[in-house]
Amino acid sequence: MNVSFSSTWYRCLALGAWVLCVGGAMGQVIGGATPEVSANLGKLSPLGTAPDWSKLAQWDKVLTRAEFEAALNDVYLDGGLLPNMWTIDDEGVSINTGQLERPFVRVLFRPRNDAPIPANTTWRSAKDLPPLAGRGPLSDLHFAIDPGHIGGAYAQMEERRLSFAPGETIQEGDLSLLTAQILAERLKALGAYVTLVRESTEPVTKARPDDFKSVALDLLHQNGVPMPLERYDGIVGDQRILTVQWQCEKMFYRISEIHARAKRVNEEIKPDVVLCLHFNAESWGDSAAPQYSPENHAHVLVGGCYSGTELSQQDVRFEMFSRLFARVQDEEIPLGEVMTTSLLNITGLPPYIYTTPNARPAGKVKGLFARNLLANRLYQCPVIYLEPYVMNNEDTFRRLLFGQYIGRTRVGDRLRSSAINDYVRAVTDGLLNYYQPRRTR
Ligand SMILES: [Zn+2]
Secondary structure (H helix, E strand, O other): OOOOHHHHHHHHHHOOOOOOOOOOOOOOOOOOOOOOOHHHHOOOOOOOOOOOOHHHHOOOEEEEEEEEHHHHHHHHEEOOOOOOOOEEEOOOOOEEEEOOOOEEEEEOOOOOOOOOOOOOOOOOHHHHHHOOOOOOOOOOOOOEEEEEEOOOHHHHOOEEEEEEEEEEEEHHHHHHHHHHHHHHHHHOOOOEEEEEOOOOOOOOOOOOOOOOHHHHHHHHHHHOOOOOOOOOOOOOOOHHOOOOHHHHHHHHHHHHHHHHHHHHHHHHHHEEEEEEEEEEEEOOOOOOOOOOOOOOOOEEEHHHHHHHHHHHOOOHHHHHHHHHOOOHHHHHHHHHHHHHHHHHHHHOEEEOOOOOEEEEEOOOOOOEEOOOOHHHOOOOOOOOEEEEEEEOEHHHHHHHHHHOOOOOEEEEEEEEEEEHHHHHHHHHHHHHHHHHOOOOO
């Protein structure tokens, strides 16, 4: 979920889109002209590392110009103004790296009439899988399940702990882990190989908030806060964001943690798909006196909708092109469509519809959106990011307090199924609905 960001800071500090909002590269020529070498295009996202741009050469002649432009315009760009970062011609695309020693890389397009070359990826699409030959319907698939957030003792810091009365508390990171553990068993029973990206309520990253003091101070200075307060004790509302403590914590549990998970996903697990499990929420105000929301909804996210400001960072630009050339979107969007349909059908929730420019509709199913999150940018394979339920909807909150159970139990004055069990069923059915018709038997 993504709550408690003030509107002013939202674009800068939203999950994954945490950029410095330095506008230097903006407002330049929009496409067309030869890209200029610009120091502004050498910037990195927080905790990002300079990419090896030569790796893009592996995608030479994988995509036609039409395929490349369709992916860019229909999925990856947000439709806003772009700095002058690449030029496209009939033979290929020249991309400004932002690195002075090698200012441009060029990736060639596949001539229109040439046969497609399979992209060289560690993940497999449904059509790459061997025949089932009587085995379990999800055999040969390797799913990584990424339980959103950390939970446990970190839930308060993460602003993912919700309590309306003593002894009645839910924490998103605990709920996502419980859901992941149950889901893993169901998927294994259907033949899949499953790995949890986080297996406990401890962080995957070895770093801790205090490790980020100098980075946090730099960030605050660059954003016009020359003398920030050290700690946020006693401060309420958005002013907390302007403290060193808040920035250090955010750097730890959001940025560093997702970087550590990405390292696990890309270097150890190497799955075919990552399923990121979250529970959404509407703004609940002060965590000491939270508010219920009448809203309750679900949506699913795939990668895309990168803004010009985000793309002016060289690591972000590199990661977007790496996904695009690997055709991640060709698997992610059809899978996302089926998963969204299953999630809405089984939970009975209406689709959430974004009204902010950080997301754009993806595919043909209502409730599926493309968004540039840190997880679905860094994980180098299709990522399905699920956001069912509004945790601070009173009915949902009551159901979540009961946790996992089979069948129905009395919640308030009605017999209700477990919200977690419904979540697991929705994901399991979605995967079956996607893979079964696409595999030979
Ligand atoms: Zn979440």
